Amino acid sequence: MTDRRILEGVSVLDFTRIIAGPYCTRLLADMGASVIKVDAIPEQGSPVRTAGSPGNNLGKRSIALDLKHPDGAAVAREMANGADVVVENFSPGVMDRLGLGFETIRGANPGLVYASISGFGQTGPYAHRRAFGATAHAEAGWLWVQQQAAGTDDPFPPGITVADMAAGLSCFSGILAALFDREKTGRGQQVDVSLMDAQLSMLNEVAAAPLNGGGEDDWEPFRHPLHPSRDGFLTISIRNERMWTRISDGLGHSGTPMPDSPSEANAQVGTWIASMSTTEAAEGLERSGAPYGVMRSMPEALDHPHFAERGMIVETPDPLGGSVRAVNTPIVFSEARRGPAFGPPLAGEHTRKLLAELGRTGDEINELIASGAVAEQEV
Numbered sequence: 618m619t620d621r622r623i624l625e626g627v628s629v630l631d632f633t634r635i636i637a638g639p640y641c642t643r644l645l646a647d648m649g650a651s652v653i654k655v656d657a658i659p660e661q662g663s664p665v666r667t668a669g670s671p672g673n674n675l676g677k678r679s680i681a682l683d684l685k686h687p688d689g690a691a692v693a694r695e696m697a698n699g700a701d702v703v704v705e706n707f708s709p710g711v712m713d714r715l716g717l718g719f720e721t722i723r724g725a726n727p728g729l730v731y732a733s734i735s736g737f738g739q740t741g742p743y744a745h746r747r748a749f750g751a752t753a754h755a756e757a758g759w760l761w762v763q764q765q766a767a768g769t770d771d772p773f774p775p776g777i778t779v780a781d782m783a784a785g786l787s788c789f790s791g792i793l794a795a796l797f798d799r800e801k802t803g804r805g806q807q808v809d810v811s812l813m814d815a816q817l818s819m820l821n822e823v824a825a826a827p828l829n830g831g832g833e834d835d836w837e838p839f840r841h842p843l844h845p846s847r848d849g850f851l852t853i854s855i856r857n858e859r860m861w862t863r864i865s866d867g868l869g870h871s872g873t874p875m876p877d878s879p880s881e882a883n884a885q886v887g888t889w890i891a892s893m894s895t896t897e898a899a900e901g902l903e904r905s906g907a908p909y910g911v912m913r914s915m916p917e918a919l920d921h922p923h924f925a926e927r928g929m930i931v932e933t934p935d936p937l938g939g940s941v942r943a944v945n946t947p948i949v950f951s952e953a954r955r956g957p958a959f960g961p962p963l964a965g966e967h968t969r970k971l972l973a974e975l976g977r978t979g980d981e982i983n984e985l986i987a988s989g990a991v992a993e994q995e996v
Contacts, residue, residue: 622649623953627796630693630700631655631677632717636750636778637734637812638706639669640785645702645792646676647946647955653971654679655693656964658992664937665964665994672943675933675957680972681965681992684715688990693717695975698725702792706734709744719807729805730795732788738811748812750778757816762823766838783815843912844887849895850912853902855882860907867905868898933960936996968993 627650631642646652654677659665667679680696683689697703697717705712712718712733719731733739736748746752751774754760759779760772767773791808799805817824826835843850855861861875861882868889876882890898895911902909913921924930928945935941946955968991972982985991 619952619954621953622955623950624648624650627651627701628699629653629702629704630696632703632705632707632712633734634668634706636669636673636781637784637788638704639673640782641732641734641788641792642677642704643673643675643957644785644789644946645704647957648948649954649958650702652677653696653967654962655684655696656681658683658989659964659994666937667962667964667966671935671941671961674961675931675941675943676959677962678967678971679962679964680968681994683990683992684717686988686990688985688988690716692972692975692985692991694722696971697722697729700726700729701796702730702732704732704734704788704792708747709733709735709739723805727804728799730792730799730808731805732792732795732808732810734784734788734810734812736812738814739807739809743813750780750812753780753812753816754778757813758820758823759816762820762838765836779819780812780816783819784810784812787815787818842883842887844883844890846890846893846895846898851890851895851898851902852910852912853886853890854908855879855886856908863905863907864902867902867907868893869901928956931956933957935960936963936966963994963996965992965994966996 624645627645629642629645629650629652631638631652631654633639633642633654642652642654654667654674656667656679658681667674667677680692682693684693693715694717703722705717713721719729719733722731723729735744736752737743737746754775757780759775763775764772788808788810791810795806795808823836826832841852841854843852853864855864855875858875864886865871865873868886870889873885876885893901899909899911918924919930927949929947930942931945932940932942941960943957945957948955968986969982972985972991973979977985982991986993
């Protein structure tokens with residue numbers, strides 16, 4: 618495996634916080650981009666991490682700026698003028714008011730890829746609305762889909778913010794596409810991603826029926842039953858006669874004909890598994906080549922041998938906790954490395970070094986810190 622990284626040489630200025638934006642830029646950093654996180658001036662006291670979770674900020678450097686201070690904003694503009702990519706997830710209009718909007722920056726940097734993540738996008742009648750993932754879950758149909766699949770009387774919130782993760786992935790993909798397009802045209806462009814659009818795009822299979830004349834009852838939830846064993850749960854995909862043969866063989870009932878209806882077939886499998894331990898059922902299904910899954914808690918899933926073999930759990934140094942473990946990028950390359958180069962920063966941990974890279978002298982940096990335009994935190 619080579620040490621080369623696919624996005625080496627790509628510079629990213631990261632104005633993001635919460636989940637979607639930091640997740641997007643973490644993926645860029647994992648592929649070798651130089652990601653500089655622009656953090657707010659931290660309050661005095663205990664050390665403050667960069668905005669977002671540690672796992673979403675691996676491999677990034679941080680500079681702390683007061684974007685409302687003229688000198689702080691000037692530093693941000695200078696950095697944006699030299700960047701390949703800017704990523705921000707403020708409400709639409711905020712970056713413009715700070716003098717850091719797309720139209721302003723691309724005047725000095727026409728090759729800039731400028732990515733914006735927001736609740737409802739940069740255009741449209743709802744662009745002004747503030748939103749989090751929960752907004753998109755409710756208004757883009759995800760809560761209804763969950764309710765139909767679970768068959769409950771009332772909707773219920775998901776365990777994670779699906780819309781944020783979908784938006785982060787969509788923005789990451791858009792940035793890569795825009796960088797590829799820049800290779801052909803020499804021009805950058807704005808990438809506009811909304812939580813609402815990203816959430817709906819995940820539901821395109823569900824949307825097919827109402828978009829083509831159907832109603833609420835014309836879509837069947839995608840569900841494979843969870844079958845309780847003596848000590849756990851398994852999910853099994855029957856699908857057809859060939860799979861049924863493998864399942865019945867694996868569970869010790871070779872030659873049993875497949876029931877006519879899916880509900881009867883699932884009921885029969887459920888009866889077999891109920892008398893077995895999870896290990897017994899899994900081992901039998903494994904031998905027969907049947908598709909199955911054993912339900913695991915999150916701690917149990919993290920100990921799955923598959924993830925260890927695939928390098929999906931990484932550990933990096935951490936300025937506060939000594940080290941931090943996190944989930945790795947799920948894209949494996951045959952000719953390039955992936956994963957974080959170093960751990961998550963404190964807010965402003967690299968302020969002095971980054972300002973020096975911009976050509977500021979030690980005295981000039983001290984003056985900026987004294988003015989409150991910038992700040993640093995030492996490890």
